[in-house]
Structure formats: structure tokens, C-alpha cells
Amino acid sequence: MTTLAREIFKAYDIRGIVGKNLTEEVVELVGQSIGTEAVEKGVKAIVIGRDGRHSGPAFAKALAKGIQSTGTNVIDVGCVATPMTYFAAHHLKTYSAVMITGSHNPPDYNGLKMMLAGETLAGERIQALYERIVNKGFVTGNGSYETTSITDAYLDNIVGHIQLKRPLNIIVDAGNGVAGAFAPTLFKRLGCTVTEMFCEVDGNFPNHHPDPAKPENLVDLKNALANSDAELGLAFDGDGDRLGVVTKSGEIIYPDRQMMLFAADILERNPGSEIIFDVKSSGLLGKWIKDHGGKPLMWRTGHSFMKAKLKETGAPLAGEMSGHIFFKERWFGFDDGIYAGARLLEILSAHANPTEILNNLPQCPSTPELHIDCKAEGEQHALIAKLLEVADFPEAVETISIDGLRIEFEDGFGLARASNTTPVVVIRFEGHTEAALQRIQARFKEELLKVDNSLTLNF
Structure with missing residues (x-):
């Protein structure tokens, strides 16, 4: 049997290194496993799509072969953004999809995001796929294969309900990810003047890495804004499900501040609604939601966990600090960076100066996402488990352990x-003042070094 690495079966997707622990044989086995589960659930067809990575076409072929071998039909929508594959599952009424994507990981990674009978697979359901492969518990059959394009349907749907009050002049930086093939077209159809940066799809990502959560990946966009008459910059990750925003003045509007704008807009039409955000988000976001008549709900990071919570609560909006924004109001509830960009433009088009609106959103001194690198997969979970055991924060106002350890202080928070x-x-800090931020960082450093005094801490 093909070597199957358990560590690629992660909390909310399958993700591995191409040719090492993620091979065509492994992808075919995953296809057999998910195809078998589809049969058990009465699902007749699964949509498959892939991003712009070079391993995508071979993996798509292997995935289709595995799914078809169970008697489940395959509808291949080709090279598309992840949210377009989710859209296809709704549009084609399969409510089941597998997207082949490495998201924001380096070029030698790839993976699979999976949705079956309307539910995104996460946690135990992904582990169940692994167990089924190990036990060879597959059904057999002869499913059909067809290709179709959903690009026009996707773009038409958005253009049909997003109304800009005036055209904006924007720059789109796709980082050579797959969003480059679609986002500029959409924004032009909405009436915008669009300058394209790195919108040629190239799985080697030759200009900069397609991860707008990291400030260094937005430097080119900042420079382009400074040297043009564009009003706003939008950046996308490798598979188009996350949005980065840069103002004319060069300020990065991180997703927790984007969420403020989206929440205020949605709460005008849906007063009293719950708005969901992840543990990495600013403490100011919860207060903002309350002040705008909503109910703040903090939840675990991870697109699968967010979508499940959205479905459970009926909330109209959820968002993560990493840039995944989930609109249930006027959309389908999946994370879609391209659609989030359109919603942002719709809101900002009512204002003469988008930069002023965005820069004036509340903020405190804070860090971006910081990382402590671990030597091997799994070590990060062991470190956090130990931290939860030994950490002592007597000054904490609240201790939140739904996803790692978040300590709320009177004047900020720390998260690991x-x-x-x-x-x-993943580490993040926020303080109401610069002094508070420094103190909170020092306290977390103290507690983390209790766990392992050899840790290299970059804060």
C-alpha cells in the first residue's frame, strides 16, 4: 500500500509537500475515501477545482479517478479560485466539492479542502477519511466525468447584486495566485478602473508570496499606490479566499478592522445579529459590534470551524484575522476574498475618500501574526498543551482556551x-498603549520560556 502520512490530515483540510507526503497515489486514495462517504450520504456528484499550482492538473486527474471509482460522478470546473469551487457546488446543486489548493503555503505544498452534502469537512471527519483509507473501506462503481465553466455564472451573480455608488480607481495585487484570473475582470465589470499587479497565474509565485497577512508581501502594492492616482489596493492569497487591503496612505487595514466596516454595514439591515470572529482578532472588534447593535461571538480559527459556527448560529457574517471573511447575508456563507473585495468597494463607493474611512477605523498598538517555528509537525500542539498546563496569569481579566491560550488584560490581550x-x-498581541503592548509581550515571553527555555522568540 502507498505510504500514507497521518500528519497531512489536518484540522480543516489535507495539506502536504508535493512528491513527499502528498502524491498522486495519496490524492487518488483520498478521492476513493470521500467518494465512498458521498455514496453513503446519497451524494451523486462532487465538483472539483484546482488553483494555479503546477501539481494541480495531475492531482485533479488522480482525485477524479478516485472519486469515479466509487460510482460518484465528477464535475471538473478547472483552474479557479477556491470560493468559485464552493460557488459551483451551490450553483450546480451538488453541495459537495473538493478544491485542490496549497492556499498561502510555499510552491512545493498542495492540499485539499472538502465539502460534502453542504458541510465543510473538519476535525474528526477528516480523520475518518484517513481511517477509511487505512481500512480500505471503499465502495466501487463507475462514476462519470464532465468539465464545465462556472466563471460567467459566478461573476454574473456578484455583478447582479453589488451596486457601486461611484466607480473607484484601484490596484489589484494577486501575487501570481489564481485570483489574478478573475478579480480584475469582476472589478472592471463593477465599473472600477483597475491596475493589475502580478495577475498572471504562476505557481512559482515569482514576485512575492501570495499571503496578504504578511506585511512584506504588501510592499509592492504600497509602492504602487504611492506612485499612482489609485485610491485603494486589494491583495489576494494564492487561492483567492482571503483579502488584503491597503489604503492610499500605505496603511494596511487588517481583516479585524475590515470586519468592523462589514459588521456596521450588515447590522444596519440585521440589527441584533451575532457577528463571529476568531481568537486572533482585535479586542476592539467585539466592542465595535456591541456599539453597533450586534452580539460579538469569538470562535476558533479555521475556515471549517468558522463555517460550521456560521451554520449553527445563523449569523450573517464571520471573519478571521488571516483574511477569511464569510458573508451569509446576500451570499452563501463560504470564505471568498474576491467577493469580500466587491462588498468593500460597495461600502467605500458611498464615500469621496476611502482612505479616510478606512484609516479612521479604531485601532490600538498591536503586532501582526508572529510565529514560533517548531522543528516538526505536531510539536506546536505539544507546546500549547504544556503552556495551558503551566501558564499563570493572575492579572488576567479573562482566560480563553477555545483555541490555544488568549489572555484578556485590562488594557489588551495576548494569544498563543x-x-x-x-x-x-501563532502569536499575537494588542495593547491599548505602546507600554501595555510591551508589558503583555514580556509576560507571554516569561510564560512561554517556562515551557521551553530554548525557544527563539521574535518579540
């Missing part, structure tokens, strides 16, 4: 959580 995609511990 294990990444579910790479062997790192």
Missing part, C-alpha cells in the same frame, strides 16, 4: 495558538 497548517505556534 498552534497552527493547523504548518508546524508553528
Whole structure:
């Protein structure tokens, strides 16, 4: 049997290194496993799509072969953004999809995000796929294969309900990810003047890495804004499900501040609604939601966990600090960076100066996502488990352990959580003042070094 590495079966997707622990044989086995589950659930067809990575076409072929071997039909929508694959599942009424994507990981990674019978697979359901492969518990059959394009349907749907009050002049930086093939077209159809940066799809990502959560990846966009008459910059990750925003003045509007704008807009039409955000988000976001008549709900990081919570609560909006924004109001509830960009433009088009609106959103001194690198997969979870055991914060106002350890202080917060995609511990801090931020960082450093005094801490 093909070697199957358990560590690629992560909390909310399958993710591995191409040719090492993620091969065509492994992808075919995953296809057999998910196809079998589809048969058991009465699902007749699964949509498959892929991003712009070079391993995508071969993996798509292997995935289709595995799914078809169970008697489940395959509808291949080709090279598209992840949210377009989710859209296809709704549009084609399969409510089931597998997207082949490495998201924001380096070029030698790839993976699979999976949705079956309307539910995104996460946690135990992904582990169940692994167990089924190990036990060879597959059904057999002869499913059909067809290709179709959903690009026009996707773009038409958005253009049909997003109304800009005036055209904006924007720059789009796709980082050579797959969003480059679609986002500029959409924004032009909405009436915008669009300058394209790195919108040629290239799985080697030759200009900069397609991860707008990291400030260094937005330097080119900042420079382009400074040297043009564009009003706003939008950046996308490798598979188009996350949005980065840069103002004319060069300020990065991180997703927790984007959420403020989206929440205020949605709460005008849906007063009293719950708005969901992840543990990495600013403490100011919860207060903002309350002040705008909503109910703040903090939840675990991870697109699968967010979508499940959205479905459970009926909330109209959810968002993560990493840039995944989930609109249930006027959309389908999946994370879609391209659609989030359109919603942002719709809101900002009512204002003469988008930069002023965005820069004036509340903020405190804070860090971006910081990482503690671990030597091997799994070590990050062990480190956090130990931290939860030994950490002592007597000055805490609240201790939140739904996802790692978040300590709320009178004047800010600190967070340490294990990444579910790479062997790192994710750290984030916020203070109401610079002095508070420094103090909170020092306290977390103290507690982390109790766990392991050899840790290299970059804060």
C-alpha cells in the first residue's frame, strides 16, 4: 500500500509537500475515501477545482479517478479560485466539492479542502477519511466525468447584486495566485478602473508570496499606490479566499478592522445579529459590534470551524484575522476574498475618500501574526498543551482556551495558538498603549520560556 502520512490530515483540510507526503497515489486514495462517504450520504456528484499550482492538473486527474471509482460522478470546473469551487457546488446543486489548493503555503505544498452534502469537512471527519483509507473501506462503481465553466455564472451573480455608488480607481495585487484570473475582470465589470499587479497565474509565485497577512508581501502594492492616482489596493492569497487591503496612505487595514466596516454595514439591515470572529482578532472588534447593535461571538480559527459556527448560529457574517471573511447575508456563507473585495468597494463607493474611512477605523498598538517555528509537525500542539498546563496569569481579566491560550488584560490581550497548517505556534498581541503592548509581550515571553527555555522568540 502507498505510504500514507497521518500528519497531512489536518484540522480543516489535507495539506502536504508535493512528491513527499502528498502524491498522486495519496490524492487518488483520498478521492476513493470521500467518494465512498458521498455514496453513503446519497451524494451523486462532487465538483472539483484546482488553483494555479503546477501539481494541480495531475492531482485533479488522480482525485477524479478516485472519486469515479466509487460510482460518484465528477464535475471538473478547472483552474479557479477556491470560493468559485464552493460557488459551483451551490450553483450546480451538488453541495459537495473538493478544491485542490496549497492556499498561502510555499510552491512545493498542495492540499485539499472538502465539502460534502453542504458541510465543510473538519476535525474528526477528516480523520475518518484517513481511517477509511487505512481500512480500505471503499465502495466501487463507475462514476462519470464532465468539465464545465462556472466563471460567467459566478461573476454574473456578484455583478447582479453589488451596486457601486461611484466607480473607484484601484490596484489589484494577486501575487501570481489564481485570483489574478478573475478579480480584475469582476472589478472592471463593477465599473472600477483597475491596475493589475502580478495577475498572471504562476505557481512559482515569482514576485512575492501570495499571503496578504504578511506585511512584506504588501510592499509592492504600497509602492504602487504611492506612485499612482489609485485610491485603494486589494491583495489576494494564492487561492483567492482571503483579502488584503491597503489604503492610499500605505496603511494596511487588517481583516479585524475590515470586519468592523462589514459588521456596521450588515447590522444596519440585521440589527441584533451575532457577528463571529476568531481568537486572533482585535479586542476592539467585539466592542465595535456591541456599539453597533450586534452580539460579538469569538470562535476558533479555521475556515471549517468558522463555517460550521456560521451554520449553527445563523449569523450573517464571520471573519478571521488571516483574511477569511464569510458573508451569509446576500451570499452563501463560504470564505471568498474576491467577493469580500466587491462588498468593500460597495461600502467605500458611498464615500469621496476611502482612505479616510478606512484609516479612521479604531485601532490600538498591536503586532501582526508572529510565529514560533517548531522543528516538526505536531510539536506546536505539544507546546500549547504544556503552556495551558503551566501558564499563570493572575492579572488576567479573562482566560480563553477555545483555541490555544488568549489572555484578556485590562488594557489588551495576548494569544498563543498552534497552527493547523504548518508546524508553528501563532502569536499575537494588542495593547491599548505602546507600554501595555510591551508589558503583555514580556509576560507571554516569561510564560512561554517556562515551557521551553530554548525557544527563539521574535518579540
